[in-house]
Every structure is written in C-alpha cells, then in structure tokens.
Amino acid sequence: MTSFIYQVLNDLKSKGFNLSDVSFVLPSRRAGVFLKKELSTLVQKNIFSPEIISIESFVEELADLKSISNTELLFEFYTVYTKITPLTEQEPFESFTKWAQLIIQDFNEIDRYLIPQKNIFEYLSAIKDLDHWSLEANQTPLISNYLKFWNKLYVYYQKFTSHLKLKxxxxxxxxxxxxxNNLENYIQNTKKTHVFLGFNALNTCEETIIQELLQNELGYTYWDIDKSFVDRKYHDAGLFIRQHLKTWKYFKNNKLNWLENLYETKKNITVFGVPKNVGQAKTVGTILKELSKDQIKNTAVILGDENLLLPVLNSISKKIEAINITMGFPLKSIPLASLFEQLFSLQINNQSKYYYKDIIAIINHQYTALLFDPSNVKKITNTINTNNLIYLTKEELIETIENDKNIISLLFTDWNNNVDNAIESCFKLISVIKDKLVEDRKANQLGLEYLYRFNALFNEISSLNQKFKSLNSISGLYSVYKELLSSETLDFQGEPLQGLQVMGMLESRVIDFETVIITNVNEGVLPSGKSNNSFIPFDVKIEKNLPTYKEKDAVYTYHFYHLLQRAKNIYILYNTETDALIGGEKSRFINQLELEGIHDINHKIIAPKINVKPEKLLTVPKTKSLIEAIKNVALKGFSPSSLTNYVRNPIDFYNQKILGINTLDEVEENVAANTLGTxxxxxxxxxxIPLKGHILTQEHIKGLFPKIDEYINKFFKEEYKEGLINQGKNLIVYEVAKRYITNFLNFELEQIKKGNKIQIIDLEKKIENVYINIDxxxxxxxxxxxxxxxxxCNGKTRIIDYKTGKVEQKDVTVVNWEDLTTDYKKYSKSFQVLMYAYMLNKKTELNFPVEAGIISFKxxxxxxxxxxxxxxxxxxNKDFDITEDTLTEFEIELKKLIIEICNPEIPFTEKEIKNDY
Known part of the structure; x- marks a missing residue:
C-alpha cells in the first residue's frame, strides 16, 4: 500500500522541490512522525530535515501569541470578570466556571470564523430581549439580571481579549x-514554501491563511480525498472539499491536488455487532490473534470510546510484542483519582461529623489501606457497625484505635473550607503514600507514577491559586481539580512507528493503514450526534455561518471514510446493547456502507457463549456429626420461630441453628422492621408490668399515655444505639412506633368501656424446659x-402474640392440620400461637377452652x-376455641416436624423462596 504522505513527498520530489526547504503544515503533530518515516524511505541521500509543524503551532507563530490551558483561561477570565463586575454582583469562582467555559468556547468559535464581534453580541442581546418571558413594564430582578448578562457579553469579550493580548x-x-491580522506582514517577509497536506474541515481563519499563501505562490495544498466522495454531492465525507472547490478563487484556475479512485477498490469489510464494551474489547483481541506479524505492523485499532483502552489492552495477545498507544490513559480513570474524589466529597459535605460510608470507603481504599495496620481498619468498621454509628467526628475515630492516629488525622482533619489547607493535606497524603510504596519500588512502579502525576496536578493547582488568588472555597478548588483531571492523561512510552497502533479517531488524520479495526461505531459516538454546548442559538449559527452539529457529523464522516479509503481489511464493531448515555443503535455510517452497494459487507452478530447450568438446590446430608449437632440443638430447645424457619427453608435452619451463622452486624441507617417491632x-x-395481676380500668390505661415518649426513647436508644431517630425516615418510624402504642392503648380503653374485664396474667412470659416425648x-x-x-378476658384465657406487620384472620385459620408444617406463608402464624398454647399447657395445664391469636398493629x-x-x-364454620383435642392434633404435626428434622435419612434440602415470602 502506498500511503498518502508518500505520494505527496514523491510528487514534490518529481516537481524538483528541495524537500529541506519546504515547510510542511499538518493537521496534527502525530502525522509529522509518519511524514519523517516516509521521507527516510524516499530520499536516498542525507538531507537536512524540513520544517514539519502542526497547524496550531504554525498559527501561533503567525500570531506571536502563546496558547494557554483551558483552566488558566478560566482564571484569567475570572480576573477580568471581577474587575468589571460590581462586588455585590460577583459570583464565586465555582459558579462562574459553569457558564464561563461555554462563553470561552463561543468566543473561540466567533474568532476562528472571523465573525464581527460587536455585531453578533448585539444581535444575541436583541434576541434575548425579545425572547424573555416577562411582559411586565417593570422588569423583575431576575429578568433584569438575565438581560444584563447578555448585554455584557461584548464587554466581556473586549476586556478579556485585551487582557490576554497584553500577556x-x-x-x-x-x-x-x-x-x-498578521498574515500580510508575514507574506511580505517570508520565502518559505508551505505545503498543507491532509486537511478537510477548515475554519474561516485557516481558509484565509491557506488561500492567501496559495495566491501569493507561497503554498501548495494536497487533499486526502477520494473522487467518489467529491462526486456524490450528498456524501458528507466530501462536504468541505466541495465547498472549497466552489468558493476558493484559487480553484478557478487550479486543479485539486488530488483526486483518487481508491475507495471503490476491493476491500474485505466485516461488521461485528457485539454486546457491551467488554465484548468489543474481546472481539478486538480475537481479530488481532488471527493476523500475521506482517499484517500487525500495518494495523491500527481506532477506539471510538477512550474508556475502551484498558479492556482492549488486556484483550491483546502477549504474542503481539510491540504496541504503540498514541492516546494517553485518562488520569480520571486511575484508582488514585477515586481516593481524592472521596476526600473532596467528604469535605464538601462535611457538617462537623463524617458519614460512616464515606469513612469506610476511605480507610478501605487500596492506597490508604496500605497506611493502616489491618486490625485498625477492622476495629473501626466493627465499632461503627456494633454501635450503629452513622456520623462520626475525627476524635471519635481516633478513640477507636491505639496507633495509626496520625493517618486518621491526616485523612479526616477538617480543611475548614480553606484552599491552602486542602492543597497542603493532599500533598502530605501523596508524600505518605509515596514513602510506603518506595519500600518496594520495583513492585510499585506504576503506583509511584500515578502519585507523581497527581503531585504534578496539585502543583499546577497550587501555582494557579498563588498566581490568581481566585479560589476561596473547597467547592471552587474541586471544580478546578475536576477541570484539570478531565484533560490530563498518563502517556505511554514506546516506539511510535513500530508494531500495532492503538489510537483515537482524530489521531488517525493523514495516516493510512492496510488493516483497520474501528470500535464503538454507534450513534452518539461515531458520529457524536446533536449537541449544542453554546450560548449561541442554532438559527444564529446558521445565519452567521458558524458550524453546527451537521458540520461536526461531516467531520467524523470524513475521518471514518478516510480510514477505509486505502485500507484492504476493515473490521467495524458496534455495541448491540443500546445505551442512552453512551451510544444508541448502530451508526448511520454502517447503514450507509450497506446501502451504497459498492462493497460486500460481511455482517456478524457476536454473542458470548453462555453455558446455562440448571440451578441445583443445596442439599446437606445428615452425617453422624451433624446428627450430634441436631441433638445438641434439641437439648437446648426448639423455639416456634426456629421450627417455622425450618418449614420456610431447611437450609436457613441448618445455617442458623447448626452452623451458628447469623447475619453480619451492619449499620442500620434507617430503622429496620425488626428494630421497630422490638x-x-x-x-x-x-x-x-405495673398492671400485672390487675383487672384493667380506664384509669390504668389513661395513666399509661404520659409514659409513652419516655419508654419509646429509652428502647430506641437501647436497640438503635447511636443511630439518629430525630430526622429523616427514622423520625417517621419513631412517630409510627408512638402511633402504634397510642392506638393500642386507645383500643384497650375502648374494650374496657364496652364492659370487657381484662386481667393481665403475664408479659413476655418465658416458657423454658418444656419436654416432649417422641417414641x-x-x-x-x-x-x-x-x-x-x-x-x-371475660373469664377466658388469651395467649397473645404482637405483630407490627399486617395480619388478617385468614393468616391464623387452619383447614387441614397437615398444612401447618408445609406452607410457611399461610400457616406460620397459626403454628406459632398453637405452639405457645401447647407449651403453656405442658407447663401449667391450661383451663380449657382458651384462645390464642395475634394483635396486629397495622x-x-x-x-x-x-x-x-x-x-x-x-x-x-370456624371454631375459635383451643381445647385439649386441638392441642392433640397440633402435637401430631409438631412431632412429625421434629422427627423430620432429626431423621438421618432426610437431608437438609434448600427450598426455592419466592419474593413475596
């Protein structure tokens, strides 16, 4: 394959140009590396290397201005903003940055397309004045400030640009x-031959510069475009070139350098529909595995989504030794970034105490965990869980451990909303982690590199803060941190011209490969779709010839088709699982390829092989040792809840009663149902209790109402430990508990008023050591x-079980006795109250008939x-009386259940539990 760059160099050589005297202007610095490579293959003797420069660097030379980072631009703009805005109307830095970034983008577009500044800003102000929703003659402060903002845009522009040019x-x-503006002077003082190659979409400034150099015979242009794209007037890959041919004076007397017929040559195109990003990464690895070493040397993997970089690298076979990654790994994806994210969140949300989940997340982070004695991390977690601590102070954390107190102090000292304190704390933390990692430098090389980059990032923040003094809150610092973090990358080192090339779409400009693998070819990714991050309305952009999403889509169309233009083997991957946030259905680019009918498209849907294993319910055979354990449980005693637990699921009974596995202690952030019940x-x-043995009177019950708050507070304190019950959902639960008690007392009062005689016999009666003989x-x-x-009640004994949940009559009604030990959902409550009656009768011989049942607070x-x-x-027909015969029938079922539990031939077998259980 002959590359575009080689063709350009060969053409210049054949026309007698001294390549050393040519100044090559390229769309990107990356393309310059490949130009040097092609130059070395073309030239057979030693020559001085020509000037190779990107368009951005070339323009900077012309303007005699240096470009500064977006973050520094925000600081410079804020400096201007504070000078021209009254103190009472000034916004803090973090609020300012939210709209200032958009304004700078708009300033950028207006200038790159040489739009008369005053004209467009006055136009925008007039539109907003017409558009605002208030028809009142006297404008509200909101409307007034809204219109004032638009009227100030031109002032902002003037002051900001003047301020920057002075620097x-x-x-x-x-x-x-x-x-x-400096172009005419440059043309008069230069003799360079400028060669612009591989350009496509140009802003007005770039068009002006290139056209002027062409008209003054100081430049040549080479367009990397296929004839089929230019000839088809609806094909967006040729949109900009067709516009140049139509509007540039130069092309009235000169031909385009040059049009080729490469796209329609035979190509092997395979389109893979793959679920999810991980699936695409695995597919890339599989494709690469099938390529030969020679093919790999001229292969590029183009990542539509930068987040796919690590999964792809992990999927590439180790047999591929040389990989050149032209895109950096985003610093925001590094594990250390999550630690600082948590620390900033902790400080921004700080209300004198720290939320327990934030504390646990920080002390368990992979970098901070290195600093602690592992027993201290466990001790802190256990203290939080045991005491149900939802919010803690730094001092409370320090009290839980004996050493590592300095680390706790470093991580949880209040920054007091002071930027200098925050930056100093971050530096200290980086230093402490570094000291730990250098103990084994070889094993922690990557971690040390992460620390170095974050140290550099905070150095930059510190430098900007010292220079501009604009940050006065942790929120402002955090906004700057996020801005810098989003643009920083961890760059890979390698030989740029060797092995497999992994790059983003924009980095592929002017470069050609025989084999191309493109990922994430989905709507919303390639192309990126309709987005308008601008204060300038869409219709104004159309009128002023500013680019819209249509032009942006055309840019990506050109890049996509350029990759296909000279390639022979093309693999296109898209995500079959639509995602509104990441990307939608397969891209229109794929549909267009299929509809063109020029190439045979091999379309495959890749799905992971899923081995469906039938779910096996757990079965535990009863060994001799297990039977002994069951005997021990029987000796300690079966309770109604343990037996109904067995009916529900024998494995739960096995875990809890035999193995002694209970649920882990966890922080009960919101009061649980069992806590409310207790x-x-x-x-x-x-x-x-004071009324035990008494026949209840109205005075008794009325005397209980004033004590409700005291006892509920006491028992919430005992059960809920240090948890807060005076706010949020917990306050509602607290009020529900009060309502339950109040309603119950009112119910009791009504019963007494109706003439019912109720005598309290016992409360929370423990029934122990009830033995049952089973032959x-x-x-x-x-x-x-x-x-x-x-x-x-009225001479009849009642055995009562309280339930805070809802219970109805059907829940304590039995038709067939056998059902008691088979259907947990329907009959567990009947089983419990009958067992209470059974045990009481065994212990004290009840005076039959008696009643047993439930009082449901709901x-x-x-x-x-x-x-x-x-x-x-x-x-x-229902019989509500419990007699000796009733308990005899129950005893039969009870014994059958216990025999089943103790039967060595019947294993503990798991049941499928439905959600409504």
Missing amino acids: NSGYQGLIYREAV VVHNTLEALY QLDFPIKLNGTVDRIDV NLKSGFIKFAKKEKSGTN
Whole structure:
C-alpha cells in the first residue's frame, strides 16, 4: 500500500522541490512522525530535515501569541470578570466556571470564523430581549439580571481579549484571528514554501491563511480525498472539499491536488455487532490473534470510546510484542483519582461529623489501606457497625484505635473550607503514600507514577491559586481539580512507528493503514450526534455561518471514510446493547456502507457463549456429626420461630441453628422492621408490668399515655444505639412506633368501656424446659419460647402474640392440620400461637377452652385475631376455641416436624423462596 504522505513527498520530489526547504503544515503533530518515516524511505541521500509543524503551532507563530490551558483561561477570565463586575454582583469562582467555559468556547468559535464581534453580541442581546418571558413594564430582578448578562457579553469579550493580548497569550480562536491580522506582514517577509497536506474541515481563519499563501505562490495544498466522495454531492465525507472547490478563487484556475479512485477498490469489510464494551474489547483481541506479524505492523485499532483502552489492552495477545498507544490513559480513570474524589466529597459535605460510608470507603481504599495496620481498619468498621454509628467526628475515630492516629488525622482533619489547607493535606497524603510504596519500588512502579502525576496536578493547582488568588472555597478548588483531571492523561512510552497502533479517531488524520479495526461505531459516538454546548442559538449559527452539529457529523464522516479509503481489511464493531448515555443503535455510517452497494459487507452478530447450568438446590446430608449437632440443638430447645424457619427453608435452619451463622452486624441507617417491632414489644412490656395481676380500668390505661415518649426513647436508644431517630425516615418510624402504642392503648380503653374485664396474667412470659416425648427418637426434645402477653378476658384465657406487620384472620385459620408444617406463608402464624398454647399447657395445664391469636398493629381495627379451625374449605364454620383435642392434633404435626428434622435419612434440602415470602 502506498500511503498518502508518500505520494505527496514523491510528487514534490518529481516537481524538483528541495524537500529541506519546504515547510510542511499538518493537521496534527502525530502525522509529522509518519511524514519523517516516509521521507527516510524516499530520499536516498542525507538531507537536512524540513520544517514539519502542526497547524496550531504554525498559527501561533503567525500570531506571536502563546496558547494557554483551558483552566488558566478560566482564571484569567475570572480576573477580568471581577474587575468589571460590581462586588455585590460577583459570583464565586465555582459558579462562574459553569457558564464561563461555554462563553470561552463561543468566543473561540466567533474568532476562528472571523465573525464581527460587536455585531453578533448585539444581535444575541436583541434576541434575548425579545425572547424573555416577562411582559411586565417593570422588569423583575431576575429578568433584569438575565438581560444584563447578555448585554455584557461584548464587554466581556473586549476586556478579556485585551487582557490576554497584553500577556502575549490567548485562546485558540483569538490566536487564529491575530494570525490573520498578521498574515500580510508575514507574506511580505517570508520565502518559505508551505505545503498543507491532509486537511478537510477548515475554519474561516485557516481558509484565509491557506488561500492567501496559495495566491501569493507561497503554498501548495494536497487533499486526502477520494473522487467518489467529491462526486456524490450528498456524501458528507466530501462536504468541505466541495465547498472549497466552489468558493476558493484559487480553484478557478487550479486543479485539486488530488483526486483518487481508491475507495471503490476491493476491500474485505466485516461488521461485528457485539454486546457491551467488554465484548468489543474481546472481539478486538480475537481479530488481532488471527493476523500475521506482517499484517500487525500495518494495523491500527481506532477506539471510538477512550474508556475502551484498558479492556482492549488486556484483550491483546502477549504474542503481539510491540504496541504503540498514541492516546494517553485518562488520569480520571486511575484508582488514585477515586481516593481524592472521596476526600473532596467528604469535605464538601462535611457538617462537623463524617458519614460512616464515606469513612469506610476511605480507610478501605487500596492506597490508604496500605497506611493502616489491618486490625485498625477492622476495629473501626466493627465499632461503627456494633454501635450503629452513622456520623462520626475525627476524635471519635481516633478513640477507636491505639496507633495509626496520625493517618486518621491526616485523612479526616477538617480543611475548614480553606484552599491552602486542602492543597497542603493532599500533598502530605501523596508524600505518605509515596514513602510506603518506595519500600518496594520495583513492585510499585506504576503506583509511584500515578502519585507523581497527581503531585504534578496539585502543583499546577497550587501555582494557579498563588498566581490568581481566585479560589476561596473547597467547592471552587474541586471544580478546578475536576477541570484539570478531565484533560490530563498518563502517556505511554514506546516506539511510535513500530508494531500495532492503538489510537483515537482524530489521531488517525493523514495516516493510512492496510488493516483497520474501528470500535464503538454507534450513534452518539461515531458520529457524536446533536449537541449544542453554546450560548449561541442554532438559527444564529446558521445565519452567521458558524458550524453546527451537521458540520461536526461531516467531520467524523470524513475521518471514518478516510480510514477505509486505502485500507484492504476493515473490521467495524458496534455495541448491540443500546445505551442512552453512551451510544444508541448502530451508526448511520454502517447503514450507509450497506446501502451504497459498492462493497460486500460481511455482517456478524457476536454473542458470548453462555453455558446455562440448571440451578441445583443445596442439599446437606445428615452425617453422624451433624446428627450430634441436631441433638445438641434439641437439648437446648426448639423455639416456634426456629421450627417455622425450618418449614420456610431447611437450609436457613441448618445455617442458623447448626452452623451458628447469623447475619453480619451492619449499620442500620434507617430503622429496620425488626428494630421497630422490638421497640414496640419492649415499650408495651414496660408500660403494662405495673398492671400485672390487675383487672384493667380506664384509669390504668389513661395513666399509661404520659409514659409513652419516655419508654419509646429509652428502647430506641437501647436497640438503635447511636443511630439518629430525630430526622429523616427514622423520625417517621419513631412517630409510627408512638402511633402504634397510642392506638393500642386507645383500643384497650375502648374494650374496657364496652364492659370487657381484662386481667393481665403475664408479659413476655418465658416458657423454658418444656419436654416432649417422641417414641421414634432416643434423645430428649426440649421446647422454649416467649409469649408476648397472657391475659384473661371475660373469664377466658388469651395467649397473645404482637405483630407490627399486617395480619388478617385468614393468616391464623387452619383447614387441614397437615398444612401447618408445609406452607410457611399461610400457616406460620397459626403454628406459632398453637405452639405457645401447647407449651403453656405442658407447663401449667391450661383451663380449657382458651384462645390464642395475634394483635396486629397495622390491622388494629380487627382487634384480637384468634386462631380458628375451619371445618373445610368453602365454608364459614370456624371454631375459635383451643381445647385439649386441638392441642392433640397440633402435637401430631409438631412431632412429625421434629422427627423430620432429626431423621438421618432426610437431608437438609434448600427450598426455592419466592419474593413475596
């Protein structure tokens, strides 16, 4: 394959040019490396290297202004802004940057396209005056400030550009405009031959410069374009070249250098539809594996999305030894970036105490964890979980550990919203981590490189702050940090002309490859789609000949087709899983290739091979040692909850009762349902204990109301530890608990008013050491449990279980006794209340008939919901009395359940649990 650059050099040589005297102007610095390479293959003798320069550097020379970074531009603009804006109207730096970046972009566009500045700003101001929504004669302050902003744009422009020129610096557009202003003087004083090669979309300044040099016979242009793109008037790849041919005076008497017919030559084009970015990275690796060493030397992987860089590198076979990466790795994707993100978040949200999740995230970060004794990290986490601490001070953290207090102090000292303190803390942290990493320098080379780059980044921030003194808050510092971080990259080192080339789309300009692999060819990525980050309305841009998204799309169309122009083997990858944030359906570029009908497109959909394994429910055989463990559990005692837990899922019973695995202690940020239940139970017990043995009166109940707050506060403190109950969702839960207790007391009061005689027999009654004889088992079985309340209502004993959840009559109604031990969802509550009655009868011999049931705080209108035995399904005949016969029937089912648990032939088998359980 003969490259475009080689063709240009060969043409110049054949026309007798001394290549050493030519000044080559290229779209990018990257292209200059390839130009030197092609020059070395063409020239057979030693020559002085010609001047090779990018268009940006060439324009800077013309303008005699230096370009400065976007971040420094923001500081310079803020300096101007504060000088011309009254102190009472000035915005802080972090607010200013949100709109100033857009304004600088617009200044840039206006200057690059040589739009009369005053004209467009007055035009914009007039439009906004017409557009504003208030029709009142006397404008509100909001409308007044809104219009004042638009009226100030020209003033901002004038003062800002004058300020920059005094410092011999500027943004790109200003530099371009000044270059055009200096062009006539440059032409009169230069004898250089300028060769512009590989350009396509040009702004007005670039067009003016190139045309003037052409007209004065000081320049030549070589356009890297295919005839088929120029001839087809609707093909966007040739949009700009067609415009140049139509509008440039030079082309009235001169031909285009040059048009070729390369695109329509035979090509092997394969389009892969691949799910997700990782799938594309893996596919790139597979394609590369199939290429020979010679093919790899002339292959480029073009990444449509820079975030694909690491996955692609990890997918490339180790057999490919030489890889040149022209795009840097974004500094924001480095692990160290997440640490500083967390620290800034901690300080910005700081309200004298730190949120526990932020604390845990910071002390467990891979870089800070190196600084701690591992036992201290565990100690802090355990203290937070055990005491339910949601917010902590630095002092409270220090108290939890014996050493490493200096690290805690470094990480969690309040920066006091002071920028100097913040920068100093960041430097100290970098230094401490560096000291730890240099202990094993060889193993931590990459980590040390990360630290160096972040140290340089904070040095730049510090330098800017000392120079401009514009930062006066952590929020402002954070906005600058993010701005710098987003533009900084970690550059790779390597031989630029050797091996596989991995690059972004814009870096491929003027460079040709035989094999091209392009990723992320999706709408929203290639092309990037409709976006208008500008204060200038779309219709104004059209009128003033400023570029819109259509021109931007045409730029990417040209780059895409340029990659295909000379290539022989082309692999195009797109994401089949549409994502509104990253990219949509496959790109129009692919559809266009298919509709053109010029090339045969091999379209494949790649899907990962998924081996579907049937889900196996866990089964645990009962070994001898396991049977012994079950015997120990039986000796300690089965409770109603443990037995219903077995009915629900035998594996849960095995984990909790046999293995002793309980849920981990975690911070209960919002009050959990079980905590609410415990608080309600304990409060009722505390309220009613003085009334134990008494027949309740109205005066008794009325005397309990004033004590509700005291007891609820006490038990929330006991159960919820240091958790906050006076704000957010927890305050609602606290009020719900009060409402439950109040409603219950009102319910009790109503029962007494109706003439019911209620006598409290016992509260939170512990029933222990209840033995049950089972003939099939040769070891004793013990039952234990706690009944919430036992009372006598109108002469009949009631066994009551409190539930904070909703319970209805159907939940404590049984038709078939066998169902008690098979259907957890329907019959677990019936099982529990019957077991309480059974154990009480074993312990004290109840005076039958008795009643057992539930009081549901969410269904208090139903009152005491009694257990009922229904004769058969479909009838309403229910027996609410529990007799000896009832308990005999229950005992049969209870024994069957315990025999099953203890049966060595029946393993613990997992059940599929539905979500509504």
